[in-house]
Amino acid sequence: MSTIAEQEPTTADVPATETQPEATPPWRMTLSVDVKDIGPCKKHVKVNVPEADISYIRNFVLDEMKSKAAVPGFRPGKAPKDIIAKRFSRELNDEIKQKVLIGSLEQLSQDTNIEPINEPDLDVENLTIPDTGNFEYEFQVEVRPAFDLPAYDQITIKRPIRESGAADIDEAQQRFLEQYAELVPSDGAVEPGDSVKVCASFVYNGSTLQDHAHFTARVRSTLRFEDGEIADFDKLLAGAKAGDTREATITISKEAENVAMRGEKVQATLKIEEVDRVKLPELNRALFQRVGVETLDELRIEIEQALQRQIQYDQRQAVRKQVLDKITASASWELPEDLVLKQVENAMYREVLEMQQAGYTEPQIRARENELRQHQVSMTRQAMKEHFILDKIATQEGIEVSEYDVDTELLYMAMSRGENVRRMRARMEKSGVIENLEAQIRERKAVDVILSKAVFEDVPMEKSNSLNVEA
Structure with missing residues (x-):
């Protein structure tokens, strides 16, 4: 079933030799909308659709049904509208309700500055479009917080630095091999x-x-x-x-x-x-084939690269924390507790996903996840504030995530876990977490923009104590 907008003529329908008439603006509803703040990041919306708009949509739907409906005793397209309306009343009412709701919600999105986080709390099944009179419906919706971006140029950052040597690679190799012990x-x-x-x-x-x-x-x-x-x-x-x-x-x-x-x-x-x-397993060809390398030297190169990603992750997290502490210091806006609680698992998964990208082992990730769960509410609240601010910076800076960016991240993740990259992508796409990965890459690029304008002071990096934690 087509939409109302699809029925509007386009310049492509007019022969090039004819003078093209001025384009007719698309039909719009004359909605009456009342929006009220009912708490942090929550709005109550009341929408009134006038009877004239409902009649317009009803006639549009009837015309569509008339052109396609098969009615005994009438040729296609010739059955009277009143007979079609009576014979296909359920289908007609369902289609009218769908077009009224979708059309009004889309227009509401265009005409207001409401930026919903979740689907509106709207009981569609129990809504009924009246045969006469206006149609009014209302709902509550969780929205993005409204705030002004803080200045994010020329921030002074202490950047932790650490060089890795042969002993660090030996230690990382030990952790890697323990997965196959x-x-x-x-x-x-x-x-x-x-x-x-x-x-x-x-x-x-x-x-x-x-x-x-x-x-x-x-x-x-x-x-x-x-x-x-x-x-x-x-x-x-x-x-x-x-x-x-x-x-x-x-x-x-x-x-x-x-x-x-x-x-x-x-x-x-x-x-x-x-x-x-x-x-620990023996360093032989069977093990090398299992982890996808040919020789011990190749294995150590990959372990060293993974170790460098982990150091970069630790450095990025330390720098990121300083950046976000500074730019969220003025974020006095509150997030509702129920919204925070709903996002706990998602925030947890994003943190785990980032550690997987950095090449950490499962025991290290599990220990970090349990640590986060002990502070899950405050951690999620802070992570959500960071997300909203970084997302706004990314939008302002025109930051985008390419397919190459995603493919590169997946390749590193698959390499560190000894998994086939195609199989990993298929699993992540099936579970719907590719979007999480893209959001993380976008936020990381936003942090990189801030860092490109920052003033750095290098300091020694403390060695992580996560190696001494079991979960």
Whole structure:
């Protein structure tokens, strides 16, 4: 079914030898619109469509149906409109409602400065277009915050610098190979770097929260959960063997999903069920084929490149934080709590996606994700403010993301994960996260524009402690 706008004549329909008449402006509704602010980033919209506009649309739809409808006793296009309206009343009313709503919402978007974040809260099924009189409908919608961009030129930034050497590459190679390691059971005492199978119980105020919770963890300095962590985990398990028990106190994060438990202390009892040594794979042709390289030298080159991307990621994050702290310092506008909560998972996934792009291993990403979940609300609120500001800068600077940009990111991600790039793209397109990747690239380019105008002071980069965290 065509739209009303498609029926307007175009200059292409007029022979070149004829004088072309002045183009007729497209038909528009004479809407009455009332928009009210009802909270941070929320608007209430009331739309009134006059009876004359509804009659125009009804006649337009009837003309369309008349030209196509098959009515017994009449040749195509010759059946009276009243018979068509009676015979196809349901189809007619559905089409009228669709054109009235879509047309009015599109015109509303053109005529107002409303920039919706989500679909409007509109119950279309229960709306009915009246046979006579005006049609009025209303809805609430979450919108982008309105704000003036802060100045973003000549910002002074401390830029962390770190050179990587052979020892760093050896350490990165170790982390890379651990993804393909074999776990060998051991009767000995737990050592740092071992893998342990644990049966845990968690008690709060004498009541059991979880019992017989089984998990496997590497023995590192910190064991991180989504809502809390155990510090000095390696010291806690030092000397323990299979069958031994250890106890620890966990303070629940102040932004944990369970509001009632925020800031509370939970007693954890950990029973060691099995101790395993981590046996790295042999550096042979089978492994090289598995990870997509020909030789050890080629593997080390790729590991070094991944390490450089990680250093660049750490540098970019440190610089980005300074930039965003400065440009969001004046962002006094608030975001509604329910909007922030709805975006928690998306913000979390975008952070994970960026770490994947930088070539971090799954354990490193998992540890970072659990850290973020402990501060998920404030992290998401800040990330959303950053997104709105960077998106506005990107629009002002005319920043675009090319297919080449996306292909390059996917290639790096696939390389670091040992995955086929076509398979990775297909999976990301199917799950709808390619748009997230494009948004990240666009925001990164916006940060690059700010940095191109910044004044830098180089400082030593602190080494990340993420290598000592297990999640």
